[in-house]
Amino acid sequence: MSTKYVIIVPDGAADQPLEIFDGKTVLEAAKTTNMDWISKNGKQGLVWTVPANLTPGSDVAMLSLLGYDPVKHYTGRAPIEAVAMGVPMKQQDWVFRCNLVTFADKKMADHSAGHIRDKEAHILIKDLQAALKNDNLTLYPGVSYRNLCLFTGMDFDVKTQPPHDIIGQSVDKNLPKGKNANILIDIMARSQQFFAEHEINKIRKDLGENPVSSIWLWGQGQQAFLDKFSKRFGLKGATITAVDLVRGLSKLIGFDLIEVEGATGYVDTNYTGKANAAIKALEKYDIVLVHIEAPDEAGHAGSAEIKKKAVENIDKLIVGPVLEALKKYDSWRILVMPDHPTPVSTQAHSSDPVPFAMAGNGIKGVLSESFCEKSAFETGFVIDRGWELMEYFTKM
Numbered sequence: 001m002s003t004k005y006v007i008i009v010p011d012g013a014a015d016q017p018l019e020i021f022d023g024k025t026v027l028e029a030a031k032t033t034n035m036d037w038i039s040k041n042g043k044q045g046l047v048w049t050v051p052a053n054l055t056p057g058s059d060v061a062m063l064s065l066l067g068y069d070p071v072k073h074y075t076g077r078a079p080i081e082a083v084a085m086g087v088p089m090k091q092q093d094w095v096f097r098c099n100l101v102t103f104a105d106k107k108m109a110d111h112s113a114g115h116i117r118d119k120e121a122h123i124l125i126k127d128l129q130a131a132l133k134n135d136n137l138t139l140y141p142g143v144s145y146r147n148l149c150l151f152t153g154m155d156f157d158v159k160t161q162p163p164h165d166i167i168g169q170s171v172d173k174n175l176p177k178g179k180n181a182n183i184l185i186d187i188m189a190r191s192q193q194f195f196a197e198h199e200i201n202k203i204r205k206d207l208g209e210n211p212v213s214s215i216w217l218w219g220q221g222q223q224a225f226l227d228k229f230s231k232r233f234g235l236k237g238a239t240i241t242a243v244d245l246v247r248g249l250s251k252l253i254g255f256d257l258i259e260v261e262g263a264t265g266y267v268d269t270n271y272t273g274k275a276n277a278a279i280k281a282l283e284k285y286d287i288v289l290v291h292i293e294a295p296d297e298a299g300h301a302g303s304a305e306i307k308k309k310a311v312e313n314i315d316k317l318i319v320g321p322v323l324e325a326l327k328k329y330d331s332w333r334i335l336v337m338p339d340h341p342t343p344v345s346t347q348a349h350s351s352d353p354v355p356f357a358m359a360g361n362g363i364k365g366v367l368s369e370s371f372c373e374k375s376a377f378e379t380g381f382v383i384d385r386g387w388e389l390m391e392y393f394t395k396m
Helices: 033-041 058-065 077-085 118-132 181-196 199-206 229-233 244-252 271-281 294-300 304-326 373-378 386-395
Strands: 004-010 043-047 094-104 107-110 137-143 146-151 157-159 177-179 214-221 237-240 287-292 332-336 354-360
Touching: 004 058, 004 304, 004 386, 033 043, 033 304, 033 332, 033 354, 043 373, 058 244, 058 386, 077 094, 077 137, 077 146, 077 214, 077 244, 094 118, 118 137, 118 181, 118 199, 146 214, 177 181, 181 214, 229 386, 237 244, 237 271, 244 287, 271 287, 271 304, 287 304, 294 304, 304 332, 332 386, 354 373
Parallel strands: 004 287, 004 332, 237 287
Antiparallel strands: 043 354, 094 107, 094 146, 094 214, 137 146, 157 177, 332 354
C-alpha cells in the first residue's frame, strides 16, 4: 500500500508577537482551523531550516525543507532560478538575481518596485540590455521584479545584500563588496541613469506607483546540481508554485512542475486553483509540494493584517480541501510549515526555527494544541538539522 504525501509551505508565515494582535503572532491571531486539526491530531515541533553560517532566505530554507543539507549543496539563489527559467549556463559562468527596486532618500524603499507588472518589467530589462552594450552580460526577464543577470568571461568573489532585507537602509552602505564588485556597482549605477528618463517610469509616477530606480544585483553563484529526490526517498513528486526559486529547486530534484492559472506569487494568488491542482496531482504522484509566497511578501511589506489574511486563505482554501482529499486514501501524510520566519516588525528574513505540524498514518503527537510558534516550542520536539525533517516525515 503506497502512501500519499503533501507538503504545504506558507512561505515566511512564522513571526514574532505583535502589539496589533495583543501580543500574539500572526499564526496565533489567524483563524487556522485546518492547520490546528493537523497539529492537534498529529505531531508538531520546531525545526531549524537555516544553518548558523548561512544567510536566511527561501533558497537555503527550502533546500533544508526538501531534505538537502544547505551547507553541502547551496550554490546561491540565482543559479537555482536560472534552472527554472532555462537560462543556459556553463561551468565558469556567474549568475546574479537582478531585482527591479525603488530608492527613496538614498535608501532601499521597495525591493519589488511596487510589484511591477510583468509586461513593464520585461520592457525595462530588454531596453536596459540594449543600452548597456556589454557582450559579457545578458539580462533575462523573469516574473515581475525577479530577473537574472548572467556574466560570461568574468570571475567574482563578492558579498551582496538581498534587497528585501535592507528596507529603509542606506543603499551606499549595502553595495556589493569584494573581487570585481566595482563591475556590479557600475552596472547598477548605469541602470539608474537609464531608468530615470524611461517612459515606463514616467507613467508609473503619474499613476502614483513606485518607479524603478535601479537594478539590484545579489544572490550570485555558479551552476547548481542536486541528487534526484526519487533516488533519495523513493517518491515521485510534483510542485505547485509561482516562484522561480522553488521551480528551480523542484527541477533540480526531479519534481514535475504544475502550472496554475492566476498563481501570482503575491497575496492575490489563486489559492483555490492551487488546491485543486494538488488534489488532482495526488492521482499521479506520491508526493506533492504546494508553495505559497503570499505571507512572505506581506511580511516584507510590513503588513500584519495582510499577512494574517494570507495565512487564513491558505488554511481555508488550500489546507482544508487538500486535507479532506487526502483522507480518502488508505495511507496518507500531510506536513504544513513555513520555510523561515519573515517578521512584520523587521520586514526581513530571520534564521529562527519555524513551527511544523504533520499528521496522517503512523504519526502521533505529544501536545494537542493549535498550530503556532508557542505550541511548537512547548512540545520540546526540535529538529536541529532541518534537512533531516524530510526523512522523518516520509520514513518515520
